[in-house]
Amino acid sequence: MIIAAIVLLVVLALMGAPLFAIILGAAALGFYTLEIELAVLHIDIYQLSNSVVLMALPLFTFAGFLLSESKTADRMLRLSQAAFGWMPGGMAFVALIACAFFTALTGGSGVTIVALGALLLPALVKGNYPEKFSLGLVTSSGSLGLLLVPSVPLLIYGIIAQQMSQQLEMPTVEIVDLYLAGLLPALLMIVLLYGYCVWATRGTDVPRQAFDFRELVDALWEARWELPLPLVVLGGIFSGFLVISEAAAVTALYVLVAEVFLYREISLRKLPTIMRDSMIMVGGILLILAVAQAFSDYLVYAGVPEKLFELIQTHVESKITFLILLNILLLLLGALLDIFAALVIMVPLILPVALRYGIDPVHLGIIFVANMQIGYITPPVGMNLFIASYRFKKKVTELFAATIPFMLILIIALLMITYIPQLSLWLVR
Amino acid sequence: KISTLYPDGTTIVTGLKKAGKDIAAQTEGRVKLKIYPGGVMGDDRAVERKIRIGQLHGLVAQGGAFASAYKDSQILNVPLAFNNYDEVDAVRSELDPVIQKGLEDGGWVSFGLLDGGFAYVMSEQPVKSVSDLREQKLWLPANDEASAKAAKAFELSPILLNIGSVLTSLQTGAVNAFAAPPVAALTLQWYSRVNYLTDMPLLYTFGMLGIHEKYFKRMSPEDQQVVRTVLEATFDKLDAQSRKENLSAFAAVQQQGLEVIKPSDEQREEWHSYAERATAELVEEGEISQAMLDRLNGILAKQRDGQ
Amino acid sequence: MMAALLRGVHRTLHHIEDGLIVAVLLFMILLAVAQIVLRNFFGTSLVWIEPLLQNAVLWIGLLGAMIASRNDEHIRIDVASSLLPEKYHPFLTTFVDLFTAFICLLVAWYSVHFVIEEYEYASPAFASVPSWLLQAIIPVGFSVMALRYVVLFALGLIGKRPKMQEPTP
């Protein structure tokens, strides 16, 4: 009976049922078998009103829509070509750096793809990069900055580890150390991805331009109203004036003023339509986040992660095997669970065991988040795939195919990060 | 099925798990305790809703989470009520049973309180007087009516942030003062961003386990008795243990370099007059009954006379 | 007559949804900026802004999802429609619409009961805003979505349903 229902859900998913309905169906089925009243679905959906960072999603999305409705992408393209066009794969380089910084600031809630991807994709395609390559690059770069200051997942890991350090024999885990430790691994990922970009586009006709100082100055002047934006956001956060959600609000207001009143590329009459359209997309994403909460709740309630973990714990002897299995387990979990749920559930389970295998808790934090980063682009619950699908009007399957080479590069980086602890610990210990 | 925000591996969660094993053994498996630690089931309000529909049966939380079932359980949280732990112990030995009984009439079966320690003001600049504190960018938790009310009574204009952004806000200077028990300041690393601790126990905090009566009554009377005996013994032990942890945390933050600031007698006087005003407001709004407040003051007067 | 009335209701619902979602977003920006100004220039915060903003996220989420259901613009993993020839597609959508409507109805049903109970508990979420009012968007949202998928199902039966599509914002 239950098995028949599961099969039916899978079939319906393949037939094209909306994902939110499938996930809700799975959660409802799970709770039903545990004899829990299904009002629990309502309670879990209401949890959407319980996050302090989530507000950044609609606000950054709206700002991104405004930017993409005006000629920002053109100005970005011109400027980055002027600055980096002389490098091989210059535009791809710009994409990687910009995404990494933006994701670090927004905590990887998919905002990067919405706000930046919308600019980068047309710019890349205009710059003669193949479309499939560009889609893959933008989709997989959307979670690139999770190891950089002031990444929220790393902070959460640190807090959990500190709370546990009272009960366990382990070196302290300072949040600052985690951010320092994340620096080289993040750079490694960027370098490897950039290397792949140069290699992958070697045959194609991506025009390179000679460096021209005047052109750079002109491009800077043309982008004068938009250039201060990263400064406003980064400066606001690091100076302590703003928390993330507020930075998003300031961004939205700033972009609105810049595009409507300074560049005058968007009319006031068009504004409500842009607001509505951007919020339709946000609604689709928020709905998935809400029902994923319900499904996560079922998994945790039924003790599924623990059972998975116990199974592994009984079969593992050496540190290397443990690390290999850890990577596999975390990749699987990253594919199924939301990053915050995964952190909260798995860190308390894994940390004590990892310590017994002699793994440094700071290193473990980096491994953890690096795994979860890849989880963003793996089906079935690859948030970046869905968001990109929404944003670029492409099928999820098509996007997944485009991200495969980038995912392989990221897995190589992950393996290096996992098996060369010095990469993480060099700046710390 | 019990939820708590305390993470797995902490003294409290470990203690509860052990109690669960004892209960299962003594009831021959009829009663099992399943603990969901680390807030995986959501915050207190979400957990309360889940208890209402029967997905969960109880929670370990700060006393305030149960205040709606028995308002006078907030009597221990009266600002500046206590000068030291002896006074706390004197009051608790008399009022703990009263609170427990009141909560049980309100629908929550509990098994004893859990020492949460005193909350102290910790700040970047020394804080001696109320006006010193007014000049700080004081953090208060968002979504917390009780502390917002207290801040109003002290005429403070606090900065409301979610607990998760406190450390970064301390680092960047968006806030530079907070009131918390030293244990919290230590585990959340907040201590590393402040220089001074004002030696004045602002507020006593406590936690407790509440199991909703609806589910507790489903067990046979014999099993109920077993659960009570085991959990009450457990909470006695945990209470003493957390007291020890709170005391050592107070010493630890000083070792980490926090300078202890002692307000003058006049300044203390001023603090207390504001605290009295805040308490009077609590009584006026029906948060605490006058009878309960009188009782608290009676015990304290007796204790202070005795010394 | 009946049809004209239905069309009127239909259009009014669209206007309400569109108006609400734009208003909520505007309020969100303005309130958040007001809070920043208060904190950094006046050294204070307003207690009710933060919870209101957090609930605005929920409202935007459900209003957006309701609007997205008008033309079935939800995120999906669509394999069958690219494998099967065009003539079988109506068969797929009929099943899928029925299922989606059923799930939405299921959530709406339990949600309505929970919100009524919350109303009876009369617990305020913050300040004096009752929490049932904030939560009411969930049963309303899922009811509207259920209704829309029933309509899509009916349109499918008479061959007038818009084609199943990947999201097109």
Ligand code: NA
């Ligand atoms: Na995934």
Ligand code: NA
């Ligand atoms: Na994920």
